[in-house]
Amino acid sequence: MYETVVVLSGGMDSAVLLADCVAKGQNCVAISFDYGSKHNASELPMAKAMCDHLGVPHTLVPLPFINELFDSSLLQSGDAVPDGAYDAENMKSTVVPFRNGIMLSIAAGYAESVGARQVVLASHAGDHVIYPDCRPEFNEALGKAIHLGTDGQVAIAFPFARMDKREIGDLGRTLGVDFAATWTCYKGGSAHCGTCGACDERKYALRFDEGLDPTTYLV
Template sequence: MKALILFSGGIDSTTCLAMAIEKYRRENVIALSTLYGQKHTKELKAARDIAKYYNVELLEIDLTKIFAYSSCSLLAHSDKKIPHSSYANQLKEAEGETVSTYVPFRNGLFLSVAASIALSKDCDVILYGAHGDDAAGNAYPDCSKEFNDAINLAIYEGSGKKLKVEAPFVDMHKKDIVKIGLDLKVPYELTWSCYEGKEFSCGECGTCIDRERAFELNGTVDPLVKLREEKNERIR
């Protein structure tokens, strides 16, 4: 069995990568990272560092032009600011709509591209790190179980029943993912999640808040928080 992992260099995809390596062995795992015009291009460096750490093949693809028509706040060409508030607060303001950092049908596009590459690389399964917290309240609808079931069926049928899609965390919370990763000794200090993409994580955007809370619920501190605090201490 060979697996292709949608790989952003964040907590979810890195934990997914570690699980795949444990299950399928390193030589049977391929990581796929995507540049799509995001402000936080620093995640691509994280992906390269982690792929090097695990010594797995890393493929990179540029889909920036496809999202040129979107005003999503996550994209570099957008004049919208990334919200500095929890997803719970963002969802209240959205009133049932997707949050402003939802990139239109991003996972649908990523998985379709990945399916073509996976078939060309003789892979049997595509894995990605969508989880229950992202799907909650329609924040990111392409992270839901319903979406995963539908895209899995489409890709399975469209590949001549050769390729499946799995989202192992789709029914989990982020704290559960961190727990798995800590048990697998995932190098979370190499990962990147912050949407601002600056030198240190901002600690204020939705993904930073969720990430840091997930570590706290596991009785530990996000290693990126430690780095940020060390930097602040040096400034004082």
């Protein structure tokens, strides 16, 4: 039986969240989703490797219908991922409709099935502008729905909701997270592009300008 289900993408935020939960002594299981994003092939093996390193069981859930039915430049079926700042207007094309609502619902059902009392997600304050399913009002409403839908058995929590990505990076550094073994770039590929909004935000978070970012970028 587990205490916490960690939604783990293979990105830096969820990697720090998993490491933090483990450091706090929580009995965790991680769940990842293959929904057809351009970067799933780059990040999901890293999610599995993180779990192997920390001794945390890992479950991968395929969601092919998202890539087949939904419209987003983040998906393999979508247009090219734009370059630009993370909060730029054109980055809204990377929104995957109701992605977190779908994934958190699945994670909640899984948590109830394995006896876990909570699901945690690493969405943070920097996500709020672009992604409606990362905003506090959404989190609160979905939390109430999951509480009711599981008869009070499962809660969802967003431990980084008031933190920005740099604060998460700093926390991860204190926890010994190997950020070179995490993935952020929305374009996928063998190396981070260095020009998309996600890479731009990663550089800020990991203090690239201070020489602390271990990531290899194409630009």
